[in-house]
Amino acid sequence: MTIDTGAWPDGLAVAQVRVARPTDKLDEVVAFYRDHLGLRELYRFNGHAGYDGVMLGLPGTDYHLEFTSHTDGSPCAAPTDDNLLVLYFTGEVHMYDAVERLAAAGHEPVPAENPYWTDNGALTFADPDGWRVVLVPRPVF
Known part of the structure; x- marks a missing residue:
């Protein structure tokens, strides 16, 4: 097995990776990942086109999670236990x-x-x- 730990492939000059998902429990989810797990809060926004959100990540800003909540609701049950x-x-x-x-x-x-x-x-x-x-x-x- 060969593992390439070098740069991104030619033609895919990615600078950041974000995984985003909605939630109706924004404060609880942020507390879980930030306060209990220990990820850093990188950025927070409120009232952007009806959305509030928080980005959490590892040191730096290259890899992070974004959790959002919409004023009309943002249900987001996990699809399976293996996600x-x-x-x-x-x-x-x-x-x-x-x-x-x-x-x-x-x-x-x-x-x-x-x-x-x-x-x-x-x-x-x-x-x-x-x-x-x-x-x-x-x-x-």
Whole structure:
């Protein structure tokens, strides 16, 4: 297996990656990812064409999540238990720092749909909308 860890391919000069989804529980979702999991709040907006939103991410602004809520409602139940955000940590100690923050806020691990995650020491949590976040103790590559 060959793994290319270099630059983006020619013709795909991507500068940032954002994963965005709506929610009717914006404050709860932001608290889960920012306060309990530990992502940084990068930007917040209110009243933009009926939308409020928050962008959360890793250090820098290259990779981030955006959560939005619309004044007319933004229902967003997770389609399946295997729609995942997977975060790979640099070791078990760092992963368990996040697990302890989540536990202190009342979030308990949920069973992983795919046994691969449990077999590799990962823990899965559901955010307030039911979307799953998998915490893995070490990188794959």
